[in-house]
Amino acid sequence: MSIFALILLFAGLGILLGYAAIRFKVEGDPIVDQIDAVLPQTQCGQCNFPGCRPYAQAIANGEADINQCPPGGEAGIAALADLLGVEAKPLNEENGVEEATLVAVIDEEVCIGCKLCIQACPVDAILGAPKHMHTVIESECTGCDLCLPPCPVECITMEPIAKTLGLWQWDKPDVPQQRKAS
Amino acid sequence: MRLWRFNGGLPSLAEHKNESVHLPIEIAPVPAQLIYPLRQHIGNAATPLVEVGDKVLRGQKIADAQGLISAPIHAGSSGTVTSLADHLIPHPSGFSAPSITIETDGLDNEASHTPCADFRQLSVSELVSIIREAGIVGLGGAAFPTAIKLDNQSKSRHIDTLILNGAECEPYISCDDRLLKERADRVLDGIEVLLHMLGAKRAILAIEDNVPDTFASIQAAVNKNGNANITGVQIPTIYPTGGEKQLIKTLTGKEVPSGGIPADIGIVSINVGTVYAVQQAVIEGKPLTSRIVTVTGEGVKTPRNLEVRIGTPINTLVDMCDGYTPFADRLIMGGPMMGFALLNDEIPMVKATNCILVASKHEAITEKQAMPCIRCGLCASACPATLLPQQLYWFSKSDQLEKAEKLNLFDCIECGCCDVVCPSHIPLVQHFRYAKSALKVQNHEKHLSDVARERFEAREVRIARNKAERAERSRKKKAALKSKPAKEEIEAAITRSKERKQRSTEGEN
Numbered sequence: 001m002s003i004f005a006l007i008l009l010f011a012g013l014g015i016l017l018g019y020a021a022i023r024f025k026v027e028g029d030p031i032v033d034q035i036d037a038v039l040p041q042t043q044c045g046q047c048n049f050p051g052c053r054p055y056a057q058a059i060a061n062g063e064a065d066i067n068q069c070p071p072g073g074e075a076g077i078a079a080l081a082d083l084l085g086v087e088a089k090p091l092n093e094e095n096g097v098e099e100a101t102l103v104a105v106i107d108e109e110v111c112i113g114c115k116l117c118i119q120a121c122p123v124d125a126i127l128g129a130p131k132h133m134h135t136v137i138e139s140e141c142t143g144c145d146l147c148l149p150p151c152p153v154e155c156i157t158m159e160p161i162a163k164t165l166g167l168w169q170w171d172k173p174d175v176p177q178q179r180k181a182s
Numbered sequence: 183m184r185l186w187r188f189n190g191g192l193p194s195l196a197e198h199k200n201e202s203v204h205l206p207i208e209i210a211p212v213p214a215q216l217i218y219p220l221r222q223h224i225g226n227a228a229t230p231l232v233e234v235g236d237k238v239l240r241g242q243k244i245a246d247a248q249g250l251i252s253a254p255i256h257a258g259s260s261g262t263v264t265s266l267a268d269h270l271i272p273h274p275s276g277f278s279a280p281s282i283t284i285e286t287d288g289l290d291n292e293a294s295h296t297p298c299a300d301f302r303q304l305s306v307s308e309l310v311s312i313i314r315e316a317g318i319v320g321l322g323g324a325a326f327p328t329a330i331k332l333d334n335q336s337k338s339r340h341i342d343t344l345i346l347n348g349a350e351c352e353p354y355i356s357c358d359d360r361l362l363k364e365r366a367d368r369v370l371d372g373i374e375v376l377l378h379m380l381g382a383k384r385a386i387l388a389i390e391d392n393v394p395d396t397f398a399s400i401q402a403a404v405n406k407n408g409n410a411n412i413t414g415v416q417i418p419t420i421y422p423t424g425g426e427k428q429l430i431k432t433l434t435g436k437e438v439p440s441g442g443i444p445a446d447i448g449i450v451s452i453n454v455g456t457v458y459a460v461q462q463a464v465i466e467g468k469p470l471t472s473r474i475v476t477v478t479g480e481g482v483k484t485p486r487n488l489e490v491r492i493g494t495p496i497n498t499l500v501d502m503c504d505g506y507t508p509f510a511d512r513l514i515m516g517g518p519m520m521g522f523a524l525l526n527d528e529i530p531m532v533k534a535t536n537c538i539l540v541a542s543k544h545e546a547i548t549e550k551q552a553m554p555c556i557r558c559g560l561c562a563s564a565c566p567a568t569l570l571p572q573q574l575y576w577f578s579k580s581d582q583l584e585k586a587e588k589l590n591l592f593d594c595i596e597c598g599c600c601d602v603v604c605p606s607h608i609p610l611v612q613h614f615r616y617a618k619s620a621l622k623v624q625n626h627e628k629h630l631s632d633v634a635r636e637r638f639e640a641r642e643v644r645i646a647r648n649k650a651e652r653a654e655r656s657r658k659k660k661a662a663l664k665s666k667p668a669k670e671e672i673e674a675a676i677t678r679s680k681e682r683k684q685r686s687t688e689g690e691n
Contacts, residue, residue, distance in 0.1 A: 036635070039631075040627075040631055041630075041631035041632070041634035041635045041638065042634070043634060043638045051638055051642075052635070052638070053635075053638070053639070122638055122641065123634050123637040123638050123641065124637055124640070124641050125637070140633065140634070140637060142630075142634045163277070165221070165273065165275065165277060165279065166622075167622065167623050167626055168273075168275040168277065168619065169616070169619040169620055169623055170274070170612070170615040170616040170618075170619045171612075171616065172579075172613075172616045172620075173552075173609045173612040173613055173616065174552070175552075175579050
């Protein structure tokens with residue numbers, strides 16, 4: 001009798017769990033989304049993957065290390081380590097070095113309108129038509145450098161972003177040192 | 183009238199008003215050069231309407247508002263525009279920004295203006311546009327465009343109380359006090375305009391109780407005016423009672439919600455200097471081209487209040503006060519608590535400039551050696567915004583900015599009470615300013631990366647779709663070829679070309 005009751009109970013719970021698994025199914029891979037949210041979205045490919053999301057996927061699959069993203073830098077690695085519960089490590093120098101974000105500027109006098117940079121831009125931040133000069137939409141440019149190699153006339157340069165009052169930062173004050181007990 | 187008490191504050195902060203308050207307001211002469219930074223207010227920078235070489239008159243609009251949250255700028259005297267270039271601006275960053283420079287001609291010719299006999303004949307939207315066109319912004323220091331505060335009809339909010347802020351709580355500053363002593367009648371006229379615009383039931387003009395003679399002058403003006411809805415109130419002198427939220431709490435017992443504005447609780451609060459500017463604009467028809475500035479501190483020979491044309495370089499103001507004394511050490515715009523240091527005295531004063539403090543060594547907040555926090559909690563009891571400065575300090579210093587934000591970092595008004603009471607001399611406000619600005623930058627970067635992600639994903643989708651379409655087209659072509667016997671097609675082509683050849687040979691013959 002008691003065996004019967006247990007079988008019935010477990011069958012009931014099993015059906016409930018099975019239903020819950022279908023009803024509350026999580027779409028996509030939440031961990032990939034979380035990793036992707038931490039990555040800087042430069043889409044530069046310095047990590048050896050064709051964009052930030054593929055890199056996030058690779059980290060989630062255990063195929064890539066967390067220290068391959070130069071634009072994210074030390075802060076990005078720390079955030080990834082925090083998210084994934086692993087030790088932070090220094091940036092892998094093979095992938096590049098952390099630098100201030102720049103913005104691509106096309107010398108419109110020199111541009112021949114070949115469209116190669118438009119095809120290279122991962123975020124569609126370059127505007128232009130065949131045989132007409134192209135230009136970079138500054139606010140959309142992530143500074144990934146990918147438009148530089150394809151340009152046949154080398155008319156693209158990376159320039160520092162102009163400082164604006166709205167994004168000016170106060171200096172961080174020096175933190176008082178703990179006095180050593182003498 | 184019943185008064186309430188806000189949390190903390192500094193009841194016994196040295197006031198230093200006596201230095202500058204006794205001399206009457208003197209009208210400063212026209213300087214050789216007037217410099218107008220295009221961003222003198224919160225919001226978008228104004229767009230220039232003049233070009234180099236243009237002649238301008240006093241009161242002529244030289245830059246127009248751009249977008250809703252912005253304000254136009256008017257020339258302070260007649261002269262010639264000599265440059266539209268970057269100039270050092272009064273900002274803690276020490277940045278230069280686009281500015282209009284006018285070489286004055288000394289004639290001070292004025293553009294025509296039409297006084298208004300009876301403002302009650304004008305509709306509220308007409309009055310709003312007069313105030314907007316006059317370039318009026320909050321003259322208490324925040325420089326928020328006033329017209330937006332007063333444009334109440336479009337927002338269908340019910341405003342029942344108008345608060346006129348004459349509580350000049352910051353040490354050394356006395357420009358609002360002098361204004362109320364000398365021109366209370368015109369301030370009262372301005373209050374009537376505002377009451378008419380807002381449809382508020384009552385107006386409360388609040389000043390601190392350390393200036394009884396000013397209160398007498400206000401009472402006289404109120405009695406003369408005879409509007410029963412306007413009352414003058416004296417409130418206890420506790421720094422920072424002139425802060426908008428602190429003043430509202432003191433007068434009404436209500437608290438402005440975190441992240442909200444006074445209008446959310448049916449209150450509009452306006453500085454008395456701004457009210458004077460509103461009176462000048464609406465009744466006299468004059469745009470905002472000058473304001474009253476306190477020039478004070480041990481660093482100037484004769485501290486006093488001046489009515490100055492906006493755009494006047496600071497060295498001209500110091501000259502008006504008989505120059506620097508040997509004690510002059512630091513130039514501060516604003517008061518000693520909330521002001522910021524300026525790089526040099528060629529920087530122009532702007533609409534928000536209420537005080538130039540030429541501080542001696544001991545007047546400026548000296549940089550004492552900061553010691554470790556001992557968790558005494560004095561900062562929390564002094565904080566008029568009821569924050570936890572000590573917790574905010576831990577999170578700011580260790581760059582855990584999101585945690586600081588959760589503890590309402592953005593409600594900090596940077597009044598400096600916590601700095602003053604801290605026994606370890608920790609520059610707390612400096613930490614909070616850093617954390618606020620760093621958070622803004624962080625949020626901006628987050629926004630940029632979200633945009634980049636969206637664009638990247640859209641591009642991926644487009645590339646995949648194009649690829650699929652191409653594959654589909656070539657598949658269709660192949661299928662079409664297969665469905666017709668290829669041989670027939672080839673033969674048909676051969677006959678066609680033969681016919682063509684024949685025709686062409688016939689033609690030659």
